[in-house]
Amino acid sequence: MSLIIDCHGHYTTAPKALEAWRNQQIAGIKDPAAMPRAADLKISDDELRESIETNQLRLMKERGSDITLFSPRASFMAHHIGDFNVSSTWAAICNELCYRVSTLFPDNFVPVAMLPQSPGVDPKTCIPELEKCVKEYGAVGINLNPDPSGGHWTSPPLTDRHWYPIYEKMAEYDLPAMIHVSTSCNACFHTTGAHYLNADTTAFMQLIQGDLFKDFPTLKFLIPHGGGAVPYHWGRFRGLAQEMKKPLLDTHVMNNVFFDTCVYHQPGIDLLNTVIPVKNVLFASEMIGAVRGIDPTTGNYYDDTKRYIEASKILSAEDKHQIYEGNVRRVFPRLDARLKARNK
Amino acid sequence: MSLIIDCHGHYTTAPKALEAWRNQQIAGIKDPAAMPRAADLKISDDELRESIETNQLRLMKERGSDITLFSPRASFMAHHIGDFNVSSTWAAICNELCYRVSTLFPDNFVPVAMLPQSPGVDPKTCIPELEKCVKEYGAVGINLNPDPSGGHWTSPPLTDRHWYPIYEKMAEYDLPAMIHVSTSCNACFHTTGAHYLNADTTAFMQLIQGDLFKDFPTLKFLIPHGGGAVPYHWGRFRGLAQEMKKPLLDTHVMNNVFFDTCVYHQPGIDLLNTVIPVKNVLFASEMIGAVRGIDPTTGNYYDDTKRYIEASKILSAEDKHQIYEGNVRRVFPRLDARLKARNK
Numbered sequence: 001m002s003l004i005i006d007c008h009g010h011y012t013t014a015p016k017a018l019e020a021w022r023n024q025q026i027a028g029i030k031d032p033a034a035m036p037r038a039a040d041l042k043i044s045d046d047e048l049r050e051s052i053e054t055n056q057l058r059l060m061k062e063r064g065s066d067i068t069l070f071s072p073r074a075s076f077m078a079h080h081i082g083d084f085n086v087s088s089t090w091a092a093i094c095n096e097l098c099y100r101v102s103t104l105f106p107d108n109f110v111p112v113a114m115l116p117q118s119p120g121v122d123p124k125t126c127i128p129e130l131e132k133c134v135k136e137y138g139a140v141g142i143n144l145n146p147d148p149s150g151g152h153w154t155s156p157p158l159t160d161r162h163w164y165p166i167y168e169k170m171a172e173y174d175l176p177a178m179i180h181v182s183t184s185c186n187a188c189f190h191t192t193g194a195h196y197l198n199a200d201t202t203a204f205m206q207l208i209q210g211d212l213f214k215d216f217p218t219l220k221f222l223i224p225h226g227g228g229a230v231p232y233h234w235g236r237f238r239g240l241a242q243e244m245k246k247p248l249l250d251t252h253v254m255n256n257v258f259f260d261t262c263v264y265h266q267p268g269i270d271l272l273n274t275v276i277p278v279k280n281v282l283f284a285s286e287m288i289g290a291v292r293g294i295d296p297t298t299g300n301y302y303d304d305t306k307r308y309i310e311a312s313k314i315l316s317a318e319d320k321h322q323i324y325e326g327n328v329r330r331v332f333p334r335l336d337a338r339l340k341a342r343n344k
Numbered sequence: 345m346s347l348i349i350d351c352h353g354h355y356t357t358a359p360k361a362l363e364a365w366r367n368q369q370i371a372g373i374k375d376p377a378a379m380p381r382a383a384d385l386k387i388s389d390d391e392l393r394e395s396i397e398t399n400q401l402r403l404m405k406e407r408g409s410d411i412t413l414f415s416p417r418a419s420f421m422a423h424h425i426g427d428f429n430v431s432s433t434w435a436a437i438c439n440e441l442c443y444r445v446s447t448l449f450p451d452n453f454v455p456v457a458m459l460p461q462s463p464g465v466d467p468k469t470c471i472p473e474l475e476k477c478v479k480e481y482g483a484v485g486i487n488l489n490p491d492p493s494g495g496h497w498t499s500p501p502l503t504d505r506h507w508y509p510i511y512e513k514m515a516e517y518d519l520p521a522m523i524h525v526s527t528s529c530n531a532c533f534h535t536t537g538a539h540y541l542n543a544d545t546t547a548f549m550q551l552i553q554g555d556l557f558k559d560f561p562t563l564k565f566l567i568p569h570g571g572g573a574v575p576y577h578w579g580r581f582r583g584l585a586q587e588m589k590k591p592l593l594d595t596h597v598m599n600n601v602f603f604d605t606c607v608y609h610q611p612g613i614d615l616l617n618t619v620i621p622v623k624n625v626l627f628a629s630e631m632i633g634a635v636r637g638i639d640p641t642t643g644n645y646y647d648d649t650k651r652y653i654e655a656s657k658i659l660s661a662e663d664k665h666q667i668y669e670g671n672v673r674r675v676f677p678r679l680d681a682r683l684k685a686r687n688k
Contacts, residue, residue, distance in 0.1 A: 265579025
C-alpha cells in the first residue's frame with residue numbers, strides 16, 4: 001500500500017480572522033495608524049482544528065489521501081501588495097499558521113513555506129524567513145513566485161542570477177520549489193484560469209532557454225497544474241529546444257523539473273501520463289482550491305484527481321505508487337526524512 | 345475527397361528586402377531623416393513566386409494540402425514598435441504582399457489581414473485597413489492581437505467595449521478573427537514557447553468571464569495553437585465557468601470559439617479531438633513557422649499536422665472532412681463564397 005501524498009495543498013480555509021487581519025494590514029499601507037501588529041491576530045488551536053477537520057481532512061479521508069504538503073493560500077500571497085515589510089509580516093503569519101496545522105495534525109500535514117517576495121526587491125531578503133521555516137517549522141519545500149508583480153511580469157526570468165540567492169539555499173537545504181504565482185492584478189489574466197497556467201508554461205520555457213541546471217545540478221522545481229500547457233504541447237517544446245540546439249529535454253531539464261497532477265479531467269491526466277515520464281509526475285489535487293464543484297459529466301469533484309490516477313489505463317500499479325509516494329519522497333528529501341523518522 | 349484547407353499560415357518566408365525595409369523603418373522612428381517610404385520597398389512578382397514555390401507551396405504539395413489562409417508573419421507584426429503611423433504603413437505593406445501572393449497563386453493562397461494596431465490607440469483606427477483588405481484584397485479573416493504591447497498586456501480584455509469597433513466590422517463583413525499575439529518584448533515570455541500559448545489560454549478565459557456573444561451572437565474567434573492550455577485543462581475551464589454561474593461552455597462560448605490543430609505531436613492532437621467537439625476544430629499547421637525541425641521520435645516534421653489527423657483513431661472520415669474543409673468553410677464564410685465562385 002502506498003502512502004497517498006498530495007504535494008500541492010494550500011490553507012484556503014483559514015479562519016476569517018486571517019483575512020480580516022490582512023485587510024487591516026492593507027488599510028495600514030495608506031494609513032499607518034491603522035496598521036495592525038502581528039500579535040493582534042488571534043486564532044486558537046480549536047479554530048485551526050475545526051477549519052481543517054471540516055474541510056481538507058474530511059475530504060482527504062473521503063478520497064483516501066494520507067498526507068498533504070501544506071502551504072499558505074496561493075492567491076492570498078499577493079506579493080504585489082505593499083513593500084517588503086508588508087510581505088514579510090504577512091508571510092511570517094501565514095507560514096506560522098501552516099506550521100501550527102502541521103503540529104495539530106502531524107500525521108496528515110507537512111508545511112511548505114511561502115516567501116516574503118516583493119516586486120523589485122532582491123530575493124535574498126527572503127532567506128531569513130526561508131531558514132526559519134526550514135529550521136523551526138520543518139518546512140520541506142518552498143513556493144517561489146516567478147512574478148511577484150501579480151501579472152505584470154517585471155522580474156527577470158527564473159534563469160537569471162537575480163534568483164540565485166534562493167537557489168543557493170534550496171541546494172543547501174535540499175529544498176524543492178513549487179513555481180506558483182499569486183493573484184493577478186492585471187485585468188487581462190484571470191487568476192486561476194489564465195495567470196496560473198500561463199506562469200507554469202512560462203517557467204518551463206524559461207528553463208528550456210537557459211542552462212540553470214548546469215549551475216545548480218540538484219535544484220528541483222515542481223511545476224503545478226500539470227505543467228500548464230506543456231504536456232499538451234510537448235512536441236512544440238521538444239521542437240523549440242531542438243531549434244535552440246539544446247540537449248534533449250530528458251537531460252536538459254527533466255532531471256530537475258516535475259509536474260503535479262492538478263488536471264481536472266480524465267483525458268488531461270491521461271495525456272500527462274502519456275507524454276511525461278512517470279518519474280516526473282507527482283500526485284496533487286490543490287484541494288480545496290480554484291475548482292470546488294462537481295463535474296456533471298462524472299458526478300465527482302473536478303479536483304478529486306486520485307480518481308483519474310486510479311482510472312488510468314496507462315499507469316501500472318508500480319507507476320501509481322511512484323506518483324502517489326515514491327516520486328514525492330524523492331523530490332522532497334526532507335519529507336522523506338520526516339516520514340522515516342516516524343517509521344513510515 | 346476533401347479540400348485540405350490550412351487555416352493558419354503566415355508569410356514567414358518573404359524576401360529579405362521586407363525585413364531590411366522594416367529595419368529601416370525602425371531606425372526612422374528615432375531618426376526621421378532615415379524613415380523609408382512604402383514605395384522604397386521593391387519586391388518583384390518573381391521574387392514572391394520563388395519565396396512561395398520553394399517553401400510553403402512545396403511543402404503543401406509534399407504533405408497534400410490544397411489551400412492556405414495566408415496572413416503576414418505573426419512575430420513580425422510587432423505592434424509595440426513605434427506609433428499608429430508606423431504600424432499602419434507596416435500593416436499596409438505586409439497585407440499587400442499577402443494579397444499579391446494570393447493573386448499569383450489563386451488556387452492555393454487566400455489572404456487574411458493583419459491590423460495596424462498600436463498600444464494605447466483606439467482599435468477603430470484599424471477599420472480603414474480592415475475594409476481595404478476585405479474589399480480590395482479579398483481577405484476572408486483578420487488576425488487580432490489581444491496584446492499589442494508585446495507581452496505587457498496593457499490593453500483591456502477582449503470582452504471590453506474597447507474592442508467593439510472591430511467586432512462591429514467583423515459582424516458586418518462576416519469575418520472571423522484569429523486571436524494571435526506577436527513578438528514578446530517581455531524577457532519573461534519566449535515568443536513562440538510561452539507568449540503565444542499564454543495568449544490563447546488568456547483569451548479563452550476572458551471569453552468565459554464575459555458575455556461578449558450576447559452582444560455579438562455571430563462573432564467567430566479562432567484560437568490558434570490548439571487553444572493554448574485549454575483542451576488539456578478542459579475540466580478546469582468547465583469547473584471555473586460553473587463556479588461563475590455561467591452556462592455550460594457548449595452554449596456560453598463554443599458556438600463562437602474554434603481551435604486550430606497547431607499541436608505538434610500525436611497525443612496532443614488526440615487530446616484535442618477527445619475533449620473538443622469536431623465542429624470546433626479547424627485544420628492548420630502554421631507551416632513554415634516556429635517549429636521547423638523533424639521529430640526524432642517519428643522521423644516526420646513536427647508541424648506536419650495532417651499526419652496526426654490522418655493517424656487519429658478518434659476521428660471518423662466524416663470528422664476529418666469537417667476538420668479539413670467543412671468547418672473552415674463554415675467559420676470563414678467569405679472563403680466559402682470565394683471557393684464556390686471557383687466551383688470548389
